Amino acid sequence: MIAIAEGVKNEQMLPAKLQRLRQNRALIRWWLYFVCALILAMVVVGGATRLTESGLSITEWKPIHGVIPPLSEAEWEEELEKYRQIPEYQLINKGMSLDEFKFIFWWEWAHRLLGRFIGVAFFVPMVAFWATGRIEPWLKPRLLVGLALGGLQGFVGWWMVASGLVDRVDVSQYRLATHLTLALFIFAYLFWIARRLSPLPEPEIQEQERLAGLGKLVLFLVFVQMFLGGLVAGLNAGLTFNTWPLMDGQFIPRGMLAIQPIWLNFFENVMTVQFQHRMTAYVLVFTGVALAWSTFRVSRRKELRRAGAHVGGFLLLQAIFGILTLLWHVPLSIALVHQGFAVIVLAAAVDYVAMLKGPFAIRS
Numbered sequence: 001m002i003a004i005a006e007g008v009k010n011e012q013m014l015p016a017k018l019q020r021l022r023q024n025r026a027l028i029r030w031w032l033y034f035v036c037a038l039i040l041a042m043v044v045v046g047g048a049t050r051l052t053e054s055g056l057s058i059t060e061w062k063p064i065h066g067v068i069p070p071l072s073e074a075e076w077e078e079e080l081e082k083y084r085q086i087p088e089y090q091l092i093n094k095g096m097s098l099d100e101f102k103f104i105f106w107w108e109w110a111h112r113l114l115g116r117f118i119g120v121a122f123f124v125p126m127v128a129f130w131a132t133g134r135i136e137p138w139l140k141p142r143l144l145v146g147l148a149l150g151g152l153q154g155f156v157g158w159w160m161v162a163s164g165l166v167d168r169v170d171v172s173q174y175r176l177a178t179h180l181t182l183a184l185f186i187f188a189y190l191f192w193i194a195r196r197l198s199p200l201p202e203p204e205i206q207e208q209e210r211l212a213g214l215g216k217l218v219l220f221l222v223f224v225q226m227f228l229g230g231l232v233a234g235l236n237a238g239l240t241f242n243t244w245p246l247m248d249g250q251f252i253p254r255g256m257l258a259i260q261p262i263w264l265n266f267f268e269n270v271m272t273v274q275f276q277h278r279m280t281a282y283v284l285v286f287t288g289v290a291l292a293w294s295t296f297r298v299s300r301r302k303e304l305r306r307a308g309a310h311v312g313g314f315l316l317l318q319a320i321f322g323i324l325t326l327l328w329h330v331p332l333s334i335a336l337v338h339q340g341f342a343v344i345v346l347a348a349a350v351d352y353v354a355m356l357k358g359p360f361a362i363r364s
Contacts, residue, residue: 021362024134025197031125032194038118039187040343045111046180047339050233051332054107056088059165061158067116069109079105088169115157119150138363142193149186156182173234174267180230181223187343188219188350195354201303202358210298212356214291218311219349221284226342228277231267237274238330244323247275281319288315291352307355310348318345 049055058066059082070076080101083089089096126143129135135143160179163172232238247253248271256272259265265272288311295308321338328334 018362021136022199024129024136027134028129028139029194029197031129032190032197035118035122036187036191036194036347038114038121039183039190040340042111042114042118043180043183043187043343044336044340045107045114046183047233047336048332049107049111050176051330051335052104052107053088054104055111055161055171056086056164057083057101057104057108058112058161059083059086061161063116063154066109066112069105076102086165087167088164091169112157115154119154122147122150136363139193139360146186146190146193149182149189153179153182153186170236171234173231176234177227177230180233181227184223184226184343184346188223188346191347191350192354195351196357196360198359200355200359201301203304203356204299204301207299207301207304208356211291211295211304212353214287214294215349215353215356218284218287218291219346219353221280221287222346222349225277225280225284226346228273228280229339229342231273232277235268235270235273237270237277238326238335240270241274242326242329244326247271247278281322285315285319288312304352304355307348307352311345311352314341314345314348318342 058079060066070079076098080096080098083096083101093100126135126147130140156175156179160171160175163175164170241247241253243249245251248255253271253275256269256275257265259269266276267273292308292312295305299305299308318338318341321334321341325331325335325338
């Protein structure tokens with residue numbers, strides 16, 4: 001009781017400047033959490049856009065004017081006529097009705113609109129916080145990097161779509177994987193800043209020495225797995241070899257190096273791309289469980305133990321979602337759960353590493 005009373009007294013004695021700084025950090029932190037939640041929604045909507053084959057329904061990039069959808073029957077017919085000029089319509093969807101076109105159009109329009117909203121949700125509060133002096137000087141360039149990454153993501157999104165408008169009936173799996181990975185990197189970057197703006201406890205030396213390397217390894221593997229997942233989505237590889245744990249009746253199937261040159265198999269051979277996604281999942285789950293176990297051995301802090309348990313438990317759950325997605329032939333519902341929960345796994349990995357770094361230092 002004495003310790004608690006002294007803590008309250010010390011808190012009351014904090015200088016007004018320090019109190020204001022902590023309040024500002026809390027505001028910025030929750031703003032960044034909100035933006036991260038929007039990015040999570042964006043990943044899910046993007047997954048739905050891909051799974052419904054809607055990504056090529058809007059054949060132009062109009063960052064401002066594109067906010068307004070077709071408002072008349074003539075405008076709808078004009079959009080459909082543009083879609084009729086690309087290979088996807090001519091080779092796959094020839095004869096599509098206007099109502100069928102509207103279904104795929106609205107998915108892509110919603111995806112782009114959400115992207116624009118995220119830009120506004122980041123830019124406007126940043127300007128307000130900046131103008132009112134709530135952003136610490138060292139944090140300003142970091143937020144500008146986040147803004148630049150968001151702009152880059154918009155460009156990469158169109159770069160991806162453009163790959164499917166000529167000579168292809170689908171977008172490039174390379175560009176799709178890049179688009180997805182960049183979105184997840186932006187999420188991790190902003191979530192990392194937000195977590196370290198929190199009043200985290202200072203890590204212990206033995207925690208940093210014995211757990212930091214393993215935590216960073218898990219985070220790296222999560223990014224690798226997500227890039228591979230982008231390749232799987234880009235090649236529709238989840239619609240093939242829908243058995244587990246075997247593929248084509250074997251654990252290591254034949255034909256994984258059928259394409260020449262050999263290195264192309266790892267990016268363009270449907271069998272190889274799915275196989276490496278499976279194998280990386282096994283490695284990731286094992287490493288995540290090892291991280292949780294090591295954390296309970298090394299640390300006595302309940303916060304870090306909980307973070308380690310989240311990483312291990314979430315990875316196990318994500319593996320189950322992946323297996324069900326495969327076995328059930330990629331139904332929209334479970335596939336979106338699998339994609340969306342991947343962002344939760346990423347958040348858990350970032351949170352763990354952030355807890356081993358501790359909060360950002362208060363600078364004068």
